[in-house]
Amino acid sequence: MCGVVGYVGNKPATPIIVDGLKKLEYRGYDSSGVAVLDKDGLKVEKKMGRLAELEKALAGREVEATIGIGHTRWATHGRPSDVNAHPHTSNDGKIAVVHNGIIENYLQLREWLSSQGHTFKSETDTEVIPHLIEHFYKGDLIEAVQKTVSHLEGSYAIMAISVDQPGRIVAVRQDMPLVVGLGEGENLLASDIPALLKHTRKCYLLNDGDVVDLRAEEVIIQDVTGKVVQKDIFEVTWDAEEAEKGGYEHFMLKEINEQPRALRDTLKGRISHAGDKVILDEIKMTPEEVQNIKRVIITACGTAYHAGLVGKYVIEQLVRVPVEVDIASEFRYRDPLVDKDTLVVVVSQSGETADTLAALREARRRGARVVAITNVIASSVAREADDIIYTWAGPEISVASTKAYTTQLVAMYLLALYLAQERNTLAAGNIKEILDDLKSIYAKAQEVLDDIEPIKEFAEKYHKAEDTFFIGRGLDYAVALEGSLKLKEISYIHAEAYAAGELKHGTLALIVENIPVIALATQQSLFEKMVSNIKEVKARDASVIALAMEGHTEVEKVADQVLYIPKTHPVLAPIITVIPLQLLAYYMAVYRGCDVDKPRNLAKSVTVE
Numbered sequence: 001m002c003g004v005v006g007y008v009g010n011k012p013a014t015p016i017i018v019d020g021l022k023k024l025e026y027r028g029y030d031s032s033g034v035a036v037l038d039k040d041g042l043k044v045e046k047k048m049g050r051l052a053e054l055e056k057a058l059a060g061r062e063v064e065a066t067i068g069i070g071h072t073r074w075a076t077h078g079r080p081s082d083v084n085a086h087p088h089t090s091n092d093g094k095i096a097v098v099h100n101g102i103i104e105n106y107l108q109l110r111e112w113l114s115s116q117g118h119t120f121k122s123e124t125d126t127e128v129i130p131h132l133i134e135h136f137y138k139g140d141l142i143e144a145v146q147k148t149v150s151h152l153e154g155s156y157a158i159m160a161i162s163v164d165q166p167g168r169i170v171a172v173r174q175d176m177p178l179v180v181g182l183g184e185g186e187n188l189l190a191s192d193i194p195a196l197l198k199h200t201r202k203c204y205l206l207n208d209g210d211v212v213d214l215r216a217e218e219v220i221i222q223d224v225t226g227k228v229v230q231k232d233i234f235e236v237t238w239d240a241e242e243a244e245k246g247g248y249e250h251f252m253l254k255e256i257n258e259q260p261r262a263l264r265d266t267l268k269g270r271i272s273h274a275g276d277k278v279i280l281d282e283i284k285m286t287p288e289e290v291q292n293i294k295r296v297i298i299t300a301c302g303t304a305y306h307a308g309l310v311g312k313y314v315i316e317q318l319v320r321v322p323v324e325v326d327i328a329s330e331f332r333y334r335d336p337l338v339d340k341d342t343l344v345v346v347v348s349q350s351g352e353t354a355d356t357l358a359a360l361r362e363a364r365r366r367g368a369r370v371v372a373i374t375n376v377i378a379s380s381v382a383r384e385a386d387d388i389i390y391t392w393a394g395p396e397i398s399v400a401s402t403k404a405y406t407t408q409l410v411a412m413y414l415l416a417l418y419l420a421q422e423r424n425t426l427a428a429g430n431i432k433e434i435l436d437d438l439k440s441i442y443a444k445a446q447e448v449l450d451d452i453e454p455i456k457e458f459a460e461k462y463h464k465a466e467d468t469f470f471i472g473r474g475l476d477y478a479v480a481l482e483g484s485l486k487l488k489e490i491s492y493i494h495a496e497a498y499a500a501g502e503l504k505h506g507t508l509a510l511i512v513e514n515i516p517v518i519a520l521a522t523q524q525s526l527f528e529k530m531v532s533n534i535k536e537v538k539a540r541d542a543s544v545i546a547l548a549m550e551g552h553t554e555v556e557k558v559a560d561q562v563l564y565i566p567k568t569h570p571v572l573a574p575i576i577t578v579i580p581l582q583l584l585a586y587y588m589a590v591y592r593g594c595d596v597d598k599p600r601n602l603a604k605s606v607t608v609e
Contacts, residue, residue, distance in 0.1 A: 002029040002395065003072040004098045004178075005195050006159045006169045009186025009216045014063055017070035020188070020195035022051055023244075029072035029395075030377075031085035034058070035096035036068030037166045042096055046085035066216075069159045069169060069189075071098035074395055075377035077106070078123025088127045090134035091118045094163040097133065099126040100191055101155035101176045102392065104269035109151065125154075133160055142213050145170045146224055149211075154268060157191055171212040172224075175264070180204035180212060180219055182233065187214050193236055194244050201236040250596045252398035252490070256582050257449055262403040263442040263575070265392035266410045271439060276432040278418040283387045289369065290422045293343045296323040297368075299331045299359045300347035303401040303485065304408060307373075308347055309478035310574050311412035317571065318420040328355035331362070338366040345371045345415070349396065349404040351379020360384055373411045375404055389415060398597045400490050402582050405482065406445075409575050413438060437569040441576070444566040448579045454563055455580055458545050459587035462516045463491070469510070470497040470581075471537070472520035473530055479574045480520050483581030490599045491589040500533035513541040518581070521548045521555055522565060522573040534558045547577055 003024030007013045013036050021032055032054045033046025043063060047053040051072070071086035078084040087096040103109070106125035109132065114120070118131045129148060136147040141162050149158070155175035161168075171178060171189050181188035181196035181203055189212065190196050196203065204221065206212065210229060213220040221229045238247055248254040270279050296315055298308035305327055312323040326336070328346070332355060338344065344363035348356045351374040360381060363370050372385035375393050382388050391407035417434060420426035462468075468487060470480035477499045484497035498507050500519070511517070517537045521530035527548075534544055535558050546559035550567045565576045589596050 002074040002100065002191075003195065004069070004100055004157055004159055004189070004191045005071075006069045006171065006189035006214065007186065008067040008167065008169055008214055009183065010066055011186065012063065013065045013068035014058060016188075016199070017068050018051065018055060018058070019198065020190055021070050021072050023194040023197070024072055024190070024192055025051065030075050030080035031073045031082070032071060033085045033087050034068055034070040035087040035089075035098075035161065036063060036065035037161055037163065038063055038065035042089070042093065042161075042163050044087055044089060044096060046082055046087065048080050048082050048085060067161065067166065067169065069096065069098045069161055076102055076390070076392065077125040079377055084122045084124050086126060088122060088124065088130050090130040092134055095130045095133050095137070095160060097126065097130040097158060097160045099129055100157045101174070102265060102268055103128060103152055103156065104154040105152070129158060130160070137162070137164075139164075141165045141168060142170045142211065142222075145172055146211060146226065149174070149224065155265060159189055167215055169212075169214040171214065173206045173210050174208050175261070178206045178210075178212075180206065180214065180221075182219065186216055187219050189214055192244075192246070193238070197236065203234045203236060204231040205234050249590070250398065250586070252400055252402060252586055252596050255396055255398055256402045256579065256586065258394070259403045259406050259579065260442040260446040260449070262391075262393045262407050263410055263445060265394075266407040267438065267442075268392070270414055271435055275435055275439065276428060278414050278421060278431075278435070280389065280414060280418045282389055283371065283418065285369065285387065287422060290419065292341055293321060293419070294341040296321055296343045296345060297326060297331070297336070297338065297363070298323065298345045298347065299326045299328045299356065299363075301328050301353055301355055303405045303482060304347040304349060304353075304356070306478060306482040306485065307405055307408035307412060308345070309481065310409055310475060311345065311416065313475050313478060314412060314416045314571055315419065318416045318426050319423060320425045321419075326359070328353070328359040331359045336362070336366070338363055338368045340367040340369075342368040343371065344368045345373065346381060346385065347373045347408055348379075348381050349375045349393075349401055349408075351376040351381040353381070357381055357384070371415065373408055373415075375407070399599055399602050400486060400585070400596070406575050406578065410438070410441075413572065434569050434571060437572055441568065441572060444568055444576055445579060447566045448576060452583055454561065455583045456587050458561060459584055460591055462543065463588045463591035465516050466494060467510070468493055468495045468516045468518065469507070470495065470518045470520070471500040471503065471533060472497070473500050473526040474523050475571070475574050476520035476523055476526070476530070476577065479577050479581070480518070482578055483518060483520075483585070486582055486585035487588060489602060490585055490596055491592055491594055492600075493588060493592075500530055503533055503536055508536065508540065511537050511540040511542050515542050517542045517544045518584070519544055519546045519559065520577060521546055521552065522577050523570055524549070525570075527552055527554075531555060531558055547580060549573065
């Protein structure tokens, strides 16, 4: 899910491709590789680890190839290794492919191709692509690629080269970024603009369904039916650093805006075609083991801990089993009551968080089954857990977690619904109702991102505040904790989150004139009580910005400003509600002149106690 680069022209291709991949290193990766075509045929080199390992393997080779493709891989299917690295080749060794994305139906395709005599070398989903192209190849590479993608389900940015047609790269995009760079006597392809800037600032920005026939002297773009598509040239005016951020000022803002894609990717392949069932092939528990779960413990740190708090509410509501949520650093030292009938869920973006890893080991030592929710394949947490639910957030550069958190929430919902359907604690109709809304959650996230001006206005008005409070009830309280953490960690404003019902038990003493209070009121069953709580803080002259579900206009009578989130199933509201809070924290930090992506004293992955 990282970087792809392609080149065809009049210069040595390998150094251009490797240099382009270096410009995409910020995206994160675990292996890399190149495939080039010269007079002797197809040459492939790929290595696990950093690009330096690939460069060592290529050192000293006299390769005259002027066409090739390259890839940096963030593992999804199959652990990081030389064999699983891209490019992958066809059965006959004549076709090479690089691919970003996820092929959801690869197991069925792999099984069918095996029955046709194809032999596979890797664990990846990608390897089915060159085998399919070979199967459909009748002398025209672009026709074979078009037939191949008609059989693929999932997301992809694919580049293919063939020994039989050595002057062209064929590429296709669906739900993954891909850009054409236009040069003089040369043309390029890449998953992101930074890889192109050394050679050109003229680009075609591709859309879903575009099929590219890239040659040294021309670029032809078609749709999947073969109809030629005309594109306007996009002139890049950003500098190289801005380009890495996709034109955004900070990685954090880029990653906030990547959430619709990340949510969609995390859901792909995990909901049945009928939309009434969760499919978690990663969970290997038997029906008896699922039925025997007496208690669930969720343990994590920081933002992942807040995802666990949402998980507690959701699992208890849908599965009707008691759930505890523990900070991992506390769990490991408190002599927890854990046994074989306890399901322990550990959550870690990196999969290397020291306290979470220690909690996992403690839980397993006491006989519990452990499910890991993580973003990194073959991480320590992933290797040591009994079952894994991967989040497909992609690499996250900013220290403050955003898309990792929302994809962790999706994983929690999938786990809760999976347990509910296996234990028959929720009617099939109710499961389908939630899944229907979950399938469209990424579009609703995009709606929020399309209307950020009110958030910027509030941030500009109150960014000099030194104290801010977040209040909410139920699921809103869990999200308020995450909103508070985001604000304090990047803007350095003192922020606290409270269960709104606790205001009278001490917190009201801190409410003074004009202090900003962010009130979350998305839960229908608690809405009237939240309105009363807002009145309490308004009576002390606080300035209140409320977040409510569309249609709940009553809150306008008591709050100074209201942000509405798109209507969705109340249990799913946290996924949408947190996005305005992320944006609020971001703009508060920007207006205060803070280093948004690298807040003081903090690290992205906490691998020590």
